[in-house]
Amino acid sequence: MIYSLIETAKGNDLNPFSYLEYLLEQLPNVDIKDWGxxxxxxxxxxxxxxxxxxxxx
Structure with missing residues (x-):
């Protein structure tokens, strides 16, 4: 699953390390049940x- 996330980030011109760092900082603070x-x-x-x-x- 992590490999897929990293490759998808690369495919969307994201820096995988920065993107994962951002997700790990932000997602604990949001309602992950809200798709919006x-x-x-x-x-x-x-x-x-x-x-x-x-x-x-």
């Missing part, structure tokens, strides 16, 4: 912070 809230944490969500993204300078 969880959608913003998916790897393809446009609401993810820039820190999770692979930004090419």
């Amino acid at each position: 809230i969880l959608k913003k944490y998916l790897p393809w969500s446009k609401e993810l912070p820039l820190i999770c993204r692979n930004l090419q300078v």
